[in-house]
Amino acid sequence: MVVKSRVLRSATNGELHSSVTPEEKPKRAKGATRGRKNVKAAAVKGDAEEPSPSPQRRTSARIQIKQLAEKELLVRQRVEILDETDSPSKRKKKNGPVRSKRNTKSKDKAVAVPVSNDVTKSKDGGASEPMEVCALEKSTAADEGGPANVVEKSDHAKVKETLRLFNKYYLHFVQEEEQRCKKAEVAQKASKGSKSKKAAPEEDTKSKRKRPDLKAITKMMEANEILNPEKRIGDIPGISIGHRFYSRAEMVAVGFHSHWLNGIDYMGMSYSKMVIQYWAEKGISGFTVFKFRLRRIEGQSLLTTNQVQFVYGRVPKSVSEIRGLVCEDITGSQEDIPIPATNLVDDPPVAPTGFTYCKSIKVGHGVKLPSNANGCDCSGSCISSRTCSCAKLNGLDFPYVHRDGGRLIEAKDVVYECGPNCGCGPGCVNRTSQRGIKYRLEVFRTPKKGWAVRSWDFIPSGAPVCEYTGILSRTDDLDHVSENNYIFDIDCLQTIRGFGGRMRRSRDASLPANNSVDGIDDQRSESVPEFCVDACSTGNIARFINHSCEPNLFVQCVLSSHHDIKLARVVLFAAENIPPLQELTYDYGYALDSVYGSDGKIKQMPCFCGATECRKRLF
Structure with missing residues (x-):
């Protein structure tokens, strides 16, 4: 099993491992x-x-x-x-x-x-x-x-970064559209009693309506952020066979397509020398299909269907179809969706052992959780960010959108969710990460990285995947423990203060008075997190998620029941659109030569993530 980081670095787990976050x-x-x-x-x-x-x-x-x-x-x-x-x-x-x-x-x-x-x-x-x-x-x-x-x-990193930027803009405009729809609904209800004003809100609504994906791509065009904006013959750098796009706007963002509404593109007569032959024929659906035979570039090898390797397998429809099944549900029915384990590597195959599954945090010895924080006065569901006190803590806006069951718009230093003392119910959008696992996950054995995790379902960017659970402990109590590879330090406070090279993400969120970073005098608390989550003997699916130098998940600190940032919940969110059966990974955040053995010498561990930008060493 790959070692888990003793350091939760918000920046390195954010947007594409840049040494400095885009916001910073x-x-x-x-x-x-x-x-x-x-x-x-x-x-x-x-x-x-x-x-x-x-x-x-x-x-x-x-x-x-x-x-x-x-x-x-x-x-x-x-x-x-x-x-x-x-x-x-x-x-x-x-x-x-x-x-x-x-x-x-x-x-x-x-x-x-x-x-x-x-x-x-x-x-x-x-x-x-x-x-x-x-x-x-x-x-x-x-x-x-x-x-x-x-x-x-x-080129691969540029494509990934551009798609993440598009999804960030897209979710911002999704939020605008959701707010517009709510205002229109309220206005429509208010105008029911007046016949003369019935048509006015409907007319205004239609004039302001626009798809969020088109708004996002327009913003990127205006800001000159389209990758490969010019038409080109041949491959697109950073895009290989099998790459999946989930909207036409995504294809426009990386230069794979130039029309955001029309389905057919054109190159112009200046490119006619590249076309050897063209014709039209009826397709399978009965529509006319235009086909072109292009001139082969000198030295270009032939490509046949047997040369194309499909990297995505078929998702099982039932337990009986799972190959190498060693455990039908590692959660013991604790989660709403069972999580199977498969092993096609070991002979004989074995199941993951040595831990007890728990879906929520267990408070360890010597740790006392703070009392519940005061909640908002909203009823049913939080709607107005101007009146909701929880939204005010997030920078006068809700961090999530309703789409796809709740998605985080962008990574933040800390997210304030509604808690036990809030007037809203469990369906409130500001409780998105509290709803448990909603995707079909699988633990599977790998040849070099031990156990790993993948999803059978498509996971959209910004969607919560799981919380990192275990025993909430004091860091001092575990300093003497050796060979524990499942300790996750809660270092949100250190991230906000920028210690150890940590970089902030968004400065929109507030920091309550009891967490004032200016009032910390203890030198140890400045550099070493006071609390951590130990998932060695007790934990959930998150303990099996491996490191990657190009992860598709990021770590987000979340506060819900209380507002003590030193005891924040650790939640893993999708950093990008994740197709089915792709391994789920996040950046453990190790700095090279930062881990020492019991003999005082620097320890090294190779990285087998296989990413294009792999650093070759975990630490």
Whole structure:
């Protein structure tokens, strides 16, 4: 079994293992770094707010030449877009506000430059504005005192990052749509008694209605965040055979498709030399299908159906169809959905043993939970974020949307959910993580990583998967325990204070007075979490989830019954859309050379996650 982290790092378990989270990077650039990086962050922030007349500041001749070259490049890019784009949706993009500009030397290099979705906070503290930094800017920053060792992201990482950014925008607009529908429903009820005002709310509702996925892709187009925005012949970097998309907008976001509404794309007559033959025929459904035979690139090998390897298997429909079944339900019927265990590796096959399953946290010796916090005064279900006291703790908005049974919009430092003293019921959207496991999970044996977990169901991004349960203990009581690989430190407070290289995610949430980080004087509490969850002898499905350098889950601290952040619940959420039978993983958050043995020497463990960006070592 792969070792579980003694450190719960919010940043590393968040969005694609960047050394600085998207929400945090510009802020750090403003306060923590010097020289060129500060100047760039300020420049982008000013550009995102509103265009201003040419500044009267004195600048060097070198900077003036560079600014002139950038302006000329921008003009050329706009001319190229006007020449190549014919669709109404593209014309709308050209006329819309450009919130960030890509600084590249040529059109060819514009596709290949690495893009990082840095974010700057808007004036009103609302939605953040993405910023793109190209390779030219990074190298310049390194030349003038910035970080010298900038690692370019792989194409696979860029695709994953772009899809996660799309899903984040998508869920934000889903929340807007849900709020609009609630307001329209209230207005409709209020206008029932007045015949003259019946049509007005309906008319306003129709004019404001728009699909969240189209809003999200529009936002990415306006911010120049579409990956591979130009039409191209051949493969899309970072996308391989078998990749699954769950909406047409996702395909547009990564440049795999260019029309967000129309089903058929076109290349234009300039690409006719690539087409050898084309014809039309009736398809299986009776519709006309247009087919094209393209000219093969020189040296390109033939691809036949027997060369295509399908990475996704078939989901079993019943227990009798499960191959290698060693346990029908490791939970002992504690969960609403049974969790089977399979083993096709060991001979003879064995089931997972040595632990007692528990679906909720057990309080250990010497630990006392705080009293229940005061709740909100909502009735039935929390609706208005302006009146709900729990929503106010989350930055004046609910962290979840109702869609798909509840999804977290984005990762936060801490999420405040409704608790026992709240007036709302169990169906409230702000109790999403308290509803237990709702996906069909399976524990299966692997050749190198021990036991692992996968889902038989599709898991949408932001959906809660499970809580990390076990015995809630004091960290001091377990310091002497060796070879316990299932200890999970609750270090939310350390993450908020930024100790040990931890990076914050979102600063929207409040911190109650009893958790004031400014009042901590104990040096040990500043660097070492006071409490942890020990899942060695008692735990749930989360104890079997392995580490990955490119995880599809992230760790989220949640407060519900009380507001003591040192005793927060640890919940695993989907960081992206997860197809069935894909292994579930999260980043354990180890720093290399951070684990010592009983002899005082540094311990090392290889990583077998198999990710494209694997660090090759767990610690």
